[in-house]
Amino acid sequence: MSIPDYMQCAEDHQTVLVVVQPVGIVPEDEFFRIYKRIASVAQVSIRDSQRNLYIRYRHHYLPENNEWGDFQTHRKVVGLISVTTCGSAKEWPQTSDRFHSQKDVFGATLYDSRLLVFGLQGEIAEQQRTDVAFYSSYDVCPDVEKRVEDFVESIFIVLESKRLDRATDKSGDKIPLLCVPFEKKDFVGLDTDSRHYKKRCQGRMRKHVGDLCLQAGMLQDALVHYHMAVELLRSVNDFLWLGAALEGLCSASVIFHYPGGTAGKAAGRKPSLAQGQGQAADAGKRHRPGAQEVLIDPGALTANGISADTSSEIGRAKNCLRPEDIIEKYKEAISYYGKYKNAGVIELEACVKAVRVLAIQKRAMEASEFLQNAVYINLGQLSEEEKIQRYSILSELYDLIGFHRKSAFFKRVAAMQCVAPTIPEPGWRACYKLLLETLPGYSLCLDPKDFSKGTHRGWAAVQVRLLHELVYASRRMGNPGLSVRHLSFLLQTMLDLLSDQEKKEVTQSLENYTSKCPGGMEVITLPDGLKLPPVPLSKLPIVRSVKLLDLPVSLRPHKQKGLLENNMSTKSPFIYSPIIMHTRGEERNKKIEFRWVQGDVCEVQLMVYNPMPFELRVEHMGLLTSGVEFESLPAGLSLPAESGLYPVTLVGVPRTAGNINVNGYHTSVFGVTSDCLLEGLPSVRTSGCMVEVIPSLPRLQLSTSLPRSAHPLQHSKEELSSSVSVQLFNGETQQLTITLENIGSEDLETLEVTSKTCNTKEKLFGEFLSWDLEEAVSQLPLKPGQSVTLTVNIKVRLDFSGGENLLQDLNDDGISVTGLPSSSPLRQVLKPRAETKPLGSESSKTDYNHVKTDRQTEANCSFSHIDKTVHRVNVACLYQGAADLNQWREQADASLNYILCVCVCVCVCVCVCVCVCVCVCVCVCVCVCV
Incomplete structure (x- = not known):
């Protein structure tokens, strides 16, 4: 006996062995379908007895193993069931001869045999025979199990008779010597x-x-x-x-x-104790110390084992x-x-x-x-196949006792045996399948999410070696997609454990494979049904923070004041709670205060760094969003080796209105496309990823007829200014032409102009600016591409009633010339005529305005349902002083000179007196000493 039966267990000693084999040409699938039905009869209760007979079925059994039947009777083939296909009566004699030839192989030990014939009809099939059963087809055979039970009972009868013969043998000296095959020559x-x-x-x-x-x-x-x-x-x-x-x-x-x-079988076997002993009594005695x-x-x-x-x-x-x-x-x-x-x-x-x-x-x-x-x-x-079977069984047994790493070791040895150099046709598919089965033993799972839950487990060097073997086996199988997936997994999960040289080698291999089969985010399903999840390369590059940016100042929307005040009354009451219960996921879902606008370019800033020892090129990097239709504009990056934190701005355009949620980003590195979700990156810091997108608003561009100012005034960060400069005499008037052009895609419907005074004393000014909006409003609504002109009159009226305090007021305002900017508290709001306003325009737009601002504004233009553009025109007026004012200044200068001379003379006199006093004191001291 050269081939062991690794599936044997202790309870197999109480079974009888029945071989089920095909005779002639039998379809494989049909044979195994019948074999499963036969093997389902694994235990038969013997009639007129309280005993059970257990059967072990095999569809392949070496005749040489049958020679060990005297040594251990469960190795002896005592039953044979043959399955054959016979299409006509002419084929029956040949089929019958084949069946008898098959019986001769195990004839010395057989107790009984059966032949199941499928497809034969007619006179022969109608004959009643105990050893042959005829069926018209493989689908019409309802009583197969019943015939197998009768067959097992006939085996039991022979078995019991042999037992009785051996047990009651009193011949004594005539007992034969039972031998194993290799002993026969020793007893000669x-x-x-x-x-x-x-x-x-x-x-x-x-x-x-x-x-x-x-x-x-x-x-x-x-x-x-x-x-x-x-x-x-x-x-x-x-x-x-x-x-x-x-x-x-x-x-x-x-x-x-x-x-x-x-053996872990589903149906547990019951002990066959002698009659009269109950199962309850057995359980009580089973583990008696x-x-x-x-x-x-x-x-x-x-004789029959029954005792009263x-x-x-x-x-x-x-x-x-x-x-x-x-x-x-x-x-x-x-x-x-x-x-x-x-x-x-x-x-x-x-x-x-x-x-x-x-x-x-x-x-x-x-x-x-x-x-x-x-x-x-x-x-x-041993043959290579026998070695593979031996190592596989050892692996299963080690796994059975909980030695999972040892089990993985022998499974890997079996995998390597599948592609041994001595095998003419290496079984790379079997090798790959066995290597996959070793992963749990080495604490490896092909789902990258398991590696983000905690610290690394297992031996990293062994895991890297095993992943390389999977890559090589999948390549030899002719499946480069699997190689790309395993290399991506290696880079993503083992990056921190690889040396710089290993990182270079792995990335070079990945580029070679992706040149033939680019990597993606699809799930790969293997032939045996195992699914390999996608592997996003979130560490190439590593993202540390994500921040949604507000729109530029010129594009930010603002609610109209009147609408804002009306909405305040409908808000819910404010309730304060000191209990803060939120998670990082809730922070990401938190809505951001500012808003984006449909059709405008929006920005998200990422802080990234390159962990690789060489320059990292990211071909495409864009945003992953949900909630609204969003057009991501991918960017290309080139990060230097171990760059440290590096800011990257990703842009996109929302095409519809609603709430948009930034879920993550996508990259293309080394030919592998990855979708990296923020929920799978717990180390990423973010202040919120949800923002409201309002419908598209018109945009307005402003230009003036005056030259720009060389010294613009200071302005706030939320204002957009256009500073112009003009020199005027007191009482002089000049016109400022402001051109407003609609450069957006929406109609401009409402125009509002206001004025504001900056860095002045109101008591010094009268009316400064004036304008007429009738002509401009008559051209509303302003279509995209159209422009409207607004004329602003600048008239200087400086009030000199301040008298002697005028100079101090000028110095306080930081003005070194005679004359200041002036303003008039004028506010004029005009809207287009009712007959020119389109129907439904109020309900079709949201109540937001774009504010297109800089920091210094003098003329403020507000628009309802459009780009709200505020421009402040700083008019620096230089005024020529009157003659009486100049004369007054000359007299003041002369008085100051006279006072200065008097003060100098007084100081000289005081110094002379002090010197005389000092001399007198010195003389008195000399006299006293003498």
Whole structure:
């Protein structure tokens, strides 16, 4: 036996083996459809008995394994079900011959067989035969399961008869010696009359009877026979069969303690105890700590395993091993198997069974010891397919006991074995599939969202190596799209763990792959149904903050004052609460105070930096929005290596009105297009991403006939000014022509002009500006592209009633010439005539005005439902003083000169007096000293 059955478990010892195979040409899908229906009959309750018979089905089984049927009866093929297609009566003789030839392969061990014929109709199909069933088609076969149950019952009858024959055999000296295939040559010429030989024969036969009892559903009898076989075989040092007897004892004990099975099957098996013992009593005895190995006299066993004395049944339950003793016996059996080179398959399968039991008992460390032993079992020259199967099963068993990283290691070894150099046609698809299955063991998930939840888990170097292997396998599969997706995932999740050289190599590989297959944000579905989520490259570049910018001063909308006052009365009452309960997500959804306008270019500022050790080129970077139709205008970036924070402004134009929400941004880096959502970037700071977009408003451009001022006045940040300069004499009048042009796409409907005085004393001025809006308003509404002219009269009227305080007032105003700007508190609001105003214009526009301002304004032009443009015209007037004023100044200068001379003379006299006093004091002091 060269190929182990890695799917075996302890409870398989109580099953009978039935092979289901096709005969002739049978469609594969139809065969496996019938095979599944046959395999659904895995347990049959025997009529007129309280026992169950368990069946194990195989559609492929090596005949050489059948030779080990005497060693362990569950390896013996006792039933054969053949499935064939026969279209006509002429084909029937050939089909029948093929069926008999197939039976000859397992003929030595078969108890019974059946042939299922599909497609044959007529006289032959109407014949009643027990071993052949005829069906018109694969779809019309309602009683397949019933026929399989009858077939299993016939197998049970043969099995029970063999058990009885072996159990009641009193021939003694004539007991045959059961052998495994490699032992037959060792017993040639052996003394068959020695006591040692007879004990060997008895021990092996007792073990064989125990196997038959276990298959026939007589668990307690099987335990007794196994115990007796252990004692007999131990006395003659028959280690191979002693190991088999110990393994049988362990299997029977596992079946008793764990009726649900150890292989994780859906339908749990129930222990087949002798009649008269209830399940409740079994549960009470199952884990009794006092249960010991108690040998019962074989004479107490009945022929059919039924005893009226229930006390004897209770005694038999004590023959079962305790759960902790089962593993010790498994270790002993495996050690005996290890003495024989040709028993490597049996040893490996025993290790697998022990691991499954330990997994149920949650003893992972001991299970790992069995698996480590299984790794080093030499099975000779294995094919590549057998190696792949061996490593895959080891991976599954390690995963079963919770050793996930070890499981991933063997799964990866199996993947590499799929593309070994010795294989003429490497299986890259199988390799890729196995590599995907290793990801959980290495703490990897192909969803990038899992990496944004916390710190990095797992060994980064191993993870990077595994991702590179996935890239290479997908390329060899001929799927560059998968390679791009895995490389994108590597850059996004492992960027901080890569060296500078690795970053360069990965990006170069990514560019090479994207030149053939550009990367996108679509979900990739693999043939087995696994879906690979998109990977946005949010770290190329890294965004630290997002800020929505207000419109330029000239384009900002303002509510009209009258409408604003009316709306204030309808607002809800203000309620203050000191409790602040909000999250970062609520901050992003918070509405911003300013507003954007439909059709105007809007800006969003991002603070980004380049983490790469080389220049990063972002070909397209734009905004992702929702709520209104928005035209994003992508920008191209070129960030230097490790640039630090760098401001980037993204622009776009809202095409409809409403509330717009900036959800994120999109980029195109290294040929990969990414949609980066702010909700997936918790480290991004933002003060709000929702802003109101109002309908489009007209825009107005203002020009004047006067030259610009060389010294514009200071203005506020929210005002747009156009400063002009003019020199006038007192009493002189000059006209200022203001041209207003509608450069927008909406009609201008209302015009409002006001005046304002800046940096002046009102008592010095009279009327300064005057205008007439009748002609301008008559041209409203002003269509896009049209212009209107407004004439403003500037008339200087300086009031000199201030007298002697005039100079001080001028100096206080910072004016060094005689004359000041003047103003008149004039406000005139005119609207177009009712007959020229279009119907419905009031309801079709929102109550906002554009303010197109600079900082210095003198003439303020306000527009309803249009670009509200305020222009202040600063008129600097230089006035020539009167003759009397000049004369007064000359007299004042002469008086000041006279006063200055007098003060100088007084100071000189005082100094002379002080000097004389000092001299007198010096003389007096000299005299006193003398």
